[in-house]
Amino acid sequence: MPARKTIDLKNRQYYFNRSLSWLEFNKRVLHEAFDPRTPLLERLKFMAIFSANLDEFFMVRVAGLKQQVESNILQGGADGMLPQEQLEAVRDYLLPVVKEQHRFFDQDLRSKLAQAGIFLVRFPELKPEQQAYLTNYFETQIFPVLTPLAVDPAHPFPYISSLSLNLAVLVRDQTTGEERLARVKVPNGFPRFIDLPTDLGKKDKKDEYAGAHWLGVPLEEVIAHNLVSLFPGMEVLAYYPFRITRSADLELETDKADDLLIAIEQEIRKRRFGSVVRLEVQNGIPPLLKQTLMEEMDLQEMDVYELEGLLCLNGLFSFLGLPLPEHKDPDWHPLVPSSFHRVEERESFFASDNEVKTLGTDYWESTAAELFSLIREGDILVHHPYHSFAATVQRFITLAAHDPQVLAIKMTLYRTSGDSPIVSALIKAAENGKQVAVLVELKARFDEENNILWARKLEKVGVHVVYGVPGLKTHTKTVLVVRQEPGGIRRYVHIGTGNYNPKTAGLYEDLGLFSCQDALGADLSELFNVLTGYSRQRSYRKLLVAPVTMRDRMMELIQREIAHAQAGGQGRIIAKMNAITDTQLIQALYQASQAGVSIDLIIRGMCCLRPGVKGVSENIRVISVIGRFLEHSRIFYFENNGSPEYFIGSADWRSRNLDRRVEAIVPIEDPAIGGQLKELLDLILADHRQAWELQLDGSYRQRQPAEGTPGQGTHQMLMDRALKEQALH
Template identity: 65%
Template sequence: MARYLVQRTLAHPPQQLTDAASDQSGTGQSQLKIMAKSSKTTITDINLGDPQYYFNRELSWLEFNDRVLHEATDPRTPLLERLKFMSIFSSNLDEFFMVRVAGLKQQLEANVRKLTPDGRTPSQQLEAISDRLRPLINEQHQHFEKVLRSQLAREGVHFLDYMDLNQEQRTYLQNYFEEQIFPVLTPLAVDPSHPFPYISNLSLNLAAVVKDPDTGEELFARVKVPKVLPRFVPLPDSLRHRKKERSAVWTGVPLEQVIAHNLESLFPGMNILEYHPFRITRNADLAVEEDEADDLLLAIEQELRKRRVSGSVVRMEIHVTMPDTVREMLMRELKLQKSDIYEVDSLLGLGDLMGLMDLPLPELKDPPWTPVVPSRLRTPSAEEEEEDLFSVICRADLLLHHPYQSFSGTVLRFITQAAHDPGVLAIKMTLYRTSGDSPILNALISAAENGKQVAVLVELKARFDEENNILWARKLEQAGVHVVYGLVGLKTHTKVVLVVRRHDNKIKRYVHIGTGNYNPKTARIYTDLGILSCRDDLGADLTDLFNFLTGYSRQRSYRKLLVAPVNLRDRFLALINREIENCRQGGTGRIVAKMNALVDPQIITTLYEASRAGVQIDLIVRGICCLRPGLPGVSENIRVISVVGRFLEHSRIYYFHNQGKEEVYIGSADWMRRNLDRRVEAVVPIEDPEIVKDLQEILAIMMADNRQAWELQPDGSYIQRHPADGTNEQCAQKILMEMAN
């Protein structure tokens, strides 16, 4: 990794912790300091399990999504990127309702009385979610209507309402409707001979009220807005708005409005009285009794079919103008309460805004980023041949940092070369999520066709990727790959590859251990770390791990790896407790951890104990954080930040000072119960001194961010950092892109 001007001292002789940036004379660069500190805290007997010391998991997630929404409203964010964040905010909420809210409703129906660590019942959580979420949704839609639409129009992007169209534009859309939309639609009547139709999850619909002119009877019908058509119908160049003597870049109308204003074609002979858009969200979590499933693949497929045609409705979004009569009828038929209804004064389903990121307006987007190939893997000149990757790994471990460094030029190259190298005997890997056109799995198929032993653990229970994983599992099996579908009661979330190779009549094992999925597409937008190594101990550990995953091994100890659910929890607790003991013995204690979520009560309690002992703790937690920092006598030595920016922070790094004998780990696990107890995870210690320094540097840069970092307050709110007067803006992701080049 190229060196940025950073003092990479996560551990240092006792000094005051400094995470602010101080400008270096004459360089314009920043020197970031992360110091260890020894302090004495008066220890009094308190109950660290008291609910007052914990934030609610669901409400903490809503705070994360609020930070996403802030990116959509922040004028510093390029305009089309703000639309992207609008979309992400909505898509995040869809999944939140499909899984988290649905789960709380199931608990409520089952009369679950167990309280959360913060002392709430399911009903109290649902009420708190509603109270916190409604202002956020209102803020999102108001900002889209009153700010973004006008700003986009100034740039030549026009979201039009059907009522504002001129006659020529209406004529075009009427013809478009008849030719492209009408044949796809299926109006469904609701009357004694037509029961209320099934309404699919996340579908946008029109509730139409029509009147029979012969009988005077008012009738109800549902029209589904088809997902197979573009959500926003563009007008041709000749009918777009004009901008400085030329047509605008894009002018379009929501598909549901085009349908609504042509309903007479669907109901000939009827009078159209009114129409109202609505959108529903269903419980979409899978429930598979693994102990009773002889064939897990078949069981998952059956559950997926059920999910399409079942799942209770947990939310209905409607426009504020929907009258009570229509609203109450829908609530009655869908078995909804008033608290399940979310009114908006704008377009429903703003997640569809993501489609507009393809508009040819590069000046309204983030500057393009092309991941670079690490210097050790670059060909010195066009005349020289590319060096064998296995030889590069044999010289020293190689740290990979995506998307700053190329996934295709590193991980994909590693697997592809292994698939075709005549010395490779076997390839084993875990697969949690991948792309629909995965080049990695195509390489594995090639490896099997080349006569190599290939084994892949495909996690069929990867939420919302089940269908894609089933398709790949079948393709792999047909190619002769040994496919394993995971372990009963556990999700296999670890990200590991093992390559067994014969060279000079010796067997050598090469490994990749990472924090992210083997997905080339998400590797361009998620920040993740990985290590390529041929250390004997890691190769032996992965051999044991794969025997555990594919056979009957009950391996209980590993040479280097921290493996869940075997030893990961105990090892993390031991590492924290060692820092506590060091402080109590008069030394220094220091922990810096970067993760996606911090939820586990036992880990949180132990961190509180560490803070009370004087251990200085900095946590970089992207999403949910149930720990309350800054509480006198409890967590005054703990600081928490969250970084939300262009890339989704997904890497996990765990640093422990250890009295100067620093230990740094990376891996697939967050500090959550599910990762520690209910998933197969692998966390690897980093032993190469240069890589340790690189990881310390990454942590230092993240902690000094004053552009996209948010500081968690003791009351659960977040405050975004801003550069102090006279200091430069420090955007961690931008700095890491500069360093990669």
């Protein structure tokens, strides 16, 4: 037979650019706003999420590409695109998408809101009485806060803060006839949209706002139509809203910092003065004014986005607060998993009518003993937000903090909420005399200030707070509880895929494993020694730990599937992650596909792997699930010729996760839990409502349900399943 042609798997044609892949992900988010099946107010939510995501993309990714261009870096990624080429490609891709977003909101969603009794109107459309109401609101509430800033030879162009909404105001001096430019910042301390009493100005039932649930105008229009108060003696000629985005990446050399906390605080202060990377303006801005803004902020035409209608659509989040359940997703209240019902019942024994109570030693000893006995009976898997975070993870940490038998608690905190009950429990544990060690990741992007606050609070009560390993982010999600028991010391662990954040636990889909396996307890003890002390631990009993063992082990598991397939056995891989961009692992998957291994990837966001290429990746399929909850769990399945192995953890297949972060992935050895994971993966792979299939050209095609079927998506099916489980118990 003729020799098979060797294919160069490093060829750039086999890789998607990660920036463009991320933009494709965000476009799928935006589609939820366009999709008429999405409830009306949820459509506004997805509009806002799309905009907020874009802000971060510019602050981090675009800013990074601009820095590479300035540094004359002439090297691209696996796809071969140079930094300047990427910036141009981002612009070409994104401009029509954001224009369509603004057009759709202004011309479609606004009218649908009005049909539902939600009137977001323009100031001139209001009746005189309504305008008078807003003028009074301006004079008494807004005017005292505003500071108009002139722009002329005596007044240099003012500092513009990142993501702030501003008005460029053109005025004419009525004495000299000269035209001047001023800037007015729209203040942050007010609602994005100012509402009016819905009965104000109504004359009869035929009023156009009759039956309104909400009536209001954008804040900047209230300011714009009262500018004469800010410029007495001047004629206000015109105003033009604009918004800028600055670079927000911290430039920190952690290995050179004497005190990481102080160094990061200093960098956060510098962040507000980062270079401008984007200018958003409304259509119709005069070319000369646009050119002035560009010159003052050192921008090029490709950095400017001229958009229709409102700027800063992030504020649409506020409409989710309206009491209109018919226009929202049905409420979902996470359930207590059946395995935790015994603990729930024991707590009920001590409580009466859900009253706030003073809990004594008997309560803590009894309830904690019940929880730890559950874990001793076997590993437990929890799945958020279908399972309650408060009733499982939060309860585990809280009971450990109060249990007299617990000697020590160690955990990692990457992101948590501003009023975190987790941190409160750790503080209580320290006050109760337990040894508490917490790794607070100060470099968690955009949560740095919050984490610094918690780090200081924890330190004040005697918690051992550390900030991680120099040069690495600590991204792993782990808790270790050391308990004195009749048979000696026993270690209990929680290893998860998501942050210890009660608020996001209701929005993000994540998994967590409770266990008291000796090997896992020993592994976590050694991992925490790496994080808190000096250790060059190179091997672990069961955990896959980055950056020391995870990459090699994942490569071995893929190679094993290749070997099984080549020997005529079953070669099968299913991997669920947020992103896959690592070239080495992508090439390994290509080799597996060439060997006949069947591969399904469930990748929510960036995917640099190109599926379906003949002779390279024809056995690889990629889907993305977008919907009510943010898919965040990482699950890895290897068929192993009929003896499958399962893993969950915190790491994506990205170089940063495998090489520049501390991550942990845990093997799932209980066959029943493995079966649950396989059932979950199969359910997602069969989704014909929320799933999108990655095409050969890098675009995504949303799956559609069969004709005549409702096409229930993953999230709804899992909520239904949780409710059925509760009914059975």
